[in-house]
Amino acid sequence: MNGNYNDVVVTSRVRLARNADGLPYPYKLNDDRALLLAKKVCDAVNKRSSEPSDVENGDADYALYRMESINDIDGEVLREKHLISADLLENKKYGAAIINGSETVSVMVGEEDHIREQCILQGFDLHGAYHKINAVDDDISKAIKFAYDAKLGYLTSCPTNIGTGMRASAMMFLPGLGITRNLEQCVGAVARLNMTIRGVYGEGSEADGYLYQISNQKTLGVSEQEILGSVQASIGHIADAELHAREQLFKENSVAMKDRIFRSYGVLCNAYTLDSKEFMKLFAMVKLGVFYELLKVSDSQRFEKLVTDAQPANILNLSGKQLGEEERDVFRAAYVSKTLKSICKR
Amino acid sequence: MKCDECGKREATFHSIKKINGVTTERHLCSECQKKYGGSLMKMSGLGNLFGGLGSFFDEPRLSARNEYICPSCGTTGDEFLRTGFVGCSNCYKEFAPIIMPVIRRMQGDVSHVGKVPLGVENSVSMEYDRLKKELEKAIELEEYEQAGIIRDRMRQLKGESSDERKL
Numbered sequence: 353m354n355g356n357y358n359d360v361v362v363t364s365r366v367r368l369a370r371n372a373d374g375l376p377y378p379y380k381l382n383d384d385r386a387l388l389l390a391k392k393v394c395d396a397v398n399k400r401s402s403e404p405s406d407v408e409n410g411d412a413d414y415a416l417y418r419m420e421s422i423n424d425i426d427g428e429v430l431r432e433k434h435l436i437s438a439d440l441l442e443n444k445k446y447g448a449a450i451i452n453g454s455e456t457v458s459v460m461v462g463e464e465d466h467i468r469e470q471c472i473l474q475g476f477d478l479h480g481a482y483h484k485i486n487a488v489d490d491d492i493s494k495a496i497k498f499a500y501d502a503k504l505g506y507l508t509s510c511p512t513n514i515g516t517g518m519r520a521s522a523m524m525f526l527p528g529l530g531i532t533r534n535l536e537q538c539v540g541a542v543a544r545l546n547m548t549i550r551g552v553y554g555e556g557s558e559a560d561g562y563l564y565q566i567s568n569q570k571t572l573g574v575s576e577q578e579i580l581g582s583v584q585a586s587i588g589h590i591a592d593a594e595l596h597a598r599e600q601l602f603k604e605n606s607v608a609m610k611d612r613i614f615r616s617y618g619v620l621c622n623a624y625t626l627d628s629k630e631f632m633k634l635f636a637m638v639k640l641g642v643f644y645e646l647l648k649v650s651d652s653q654r655f656e657k658l659v660t661d662a663q664p665a666n667i668l669n670l671s672g673k674q675l676g677e678e679e680r681d682v683f684r685a686a687y688v689s690k691t692l693k694s695i696c697k698r
Numbered sequence: 699m700k701c702d703e704c705g706k707r708e709a710t711f712h713s714i715k716k717i718n719g720v721t722t723e724r725h726l727c728s729e730c731q732k733k734y735g736g737s738l739m740k741m742s743g744l745g746n747l748f749g750g751l752g753s754f755f756d757e758p759r760l761s762a763r764n765e766y767i768c769p770s771c772g773t774t775g776d777e778f779l780r781t782g783f784v785g786c787s788n789c790y791k792e793f794a795p796i797i798m799p800v801i802r803r804m805q806g807d808v809s810h811v812g813k814v815p816l817g818v819e820n821s822v823s824m825e826y827d828r829l830k831k832e833l834e835k836a837i838e839l840e841e842y843e844q845a846g847i848i849r850d851r852m853r854q855l856k857g858e859s860s861d862e863r864k865l
């Protein structure tokens with residue numbers, strides 16, 4: 353049961369906010385210059401001096417999605433994958449996203465700032481995410497002159513992002529702290545380090561799969577490396593507490609925990625209908641069961657991907673059909689059951 | 699139920715949209731509803747976005763805020779204080795007297811010490827980088843007095859004021 357941080361950190365993300373010099377910011381920009389900007393960014397990232405490994409796995413090719421022409425479901429699919437924001441979806445007329453083949457890099461154009469570059473990687477790898485997005489940022493800067501001030505750094509639409517324009521964050525799976533009700537204390541300690549914690553799918557409670565996002569608040573007067581360092585330290589602090597809580601939980605409530613985990617597994621493998629909230633709640637317990645080595649997973653990538661797959665728009669997309677709500681829950685139950693039975697066993 | 703966006707305040711706005719069988723739930727507090735609830739194009743109708751963060755503002759300066767209008771984008775100082783958003787890069791110069799105190803309170807510092815775009819030179823960021831390395835070396839050699847001097851110099855560079863170091 354010796355856990356490492358990858359048992360706690362689901363994904364690592366680094367986001368950089370940028371604006372084009374000489375253009376009004378998106379809220380004040382209501383003409384075709386906004387459309388031109390998306391095209392320029394897309395050309396810039398596609399022309400980038402790709403690393404050979406990127407070419408191999410399709411990462412060198414970026415696709416342009418315009419919010420104007422994307423259908424509602426495809427838009428929601430991207431949002432559920434955290435590749436675009438709800439804000440971008442709202443900017444129907446001028447919003448666009450440029451996303452690479454492996455869906456690790458996404459550049460939003462026409463969100464709160466002209467350009468929002470982000471890289472999401474699986475597991476605990478903030479430095480990897482920064483390395484990748486920093487290279488993309490350099491490539492875009494060759495095509496577009498960024499709004500930059502010698503004193504204030506990168507200028508942003510809201511002063512909360514000014515300076516580095518950087519938000520480094522991690523999505524953390526915290527059932528141990530959640531179940532033992534130690535989360536609040538932990539959140540308080542981290543908040544004192546100028547970090548923000550919030551639920552990923554709502555409040556981050558049981559029904560939301562105990563998923564939380566932690567990120568830096570401060571963006572000015574700190575270097576990118578210092579931000580990475582401080583977020584990483586906070587993640588470490590929470591992850592240690594989480595691993596400790598999981599250990600205690602199992603030690604003190606072994607029978608009850610095993611029962612909850614196997615019941616959850618049983619329902620996910622046999623339910624006839626399943627809504628996304630119930631899925632999140634049960635899947636969190638199954639995931640915990642994998643951590644305790646009560647369940648064995650043969651394909652962890654597919655296993656982790658289930659969380660996104662089971663979201664409303666993604667599951668519809670996977671069905672390839674126009675389903676009503678009831679039919680969709682039936683399809684979700686069948687999909688989850690089939691996947692779990694093939695890759696996760698007792 | 700807490701707000702989807704800030705996760706702090708209670709949600710008072712609840713929207714459940716159903717598009718082609720996909721249900722999207724949005725639960726927002728009144729602050730975030732003003733910020734995220736409407737469409738982008740309706741931004742002019744924003745309420746006081748920073749209402750919950752009122753302490754960011756330096757009250758005595760507020761009286762003069764209507765005198766500020768950015769000639770490049772038409773945003774007013776009042777609009778900035780209400781929404782939290784500037785309209786263009788020039789707003790930062792135009793609203794400096796009202797925006798700098800906000801930045802200092804929000805960020806604790808007022809000077810950028812991070813990345814510099816390709817082809818641009820920034821002596822502050824370079825100096826900060828150099829000092830950071832020196833600091834690491836001083837700590838490694840256990841020269842704590844020297845480390846303290848370097849730290850003070852770094853603080854000066856980013857414009858940190860000792861009384862507002864904590865957010």
Ligand SMILES: [Zn+2]
Pocket residue numbers: 701702703704705706707726727728729730731
């Ligand atoms: Zn809120």
Ligand SMILES: [Zn+2]
Pocket residue numbers: 768769770771772773784785786787788789790
């Ligand atoms: Zn302006």
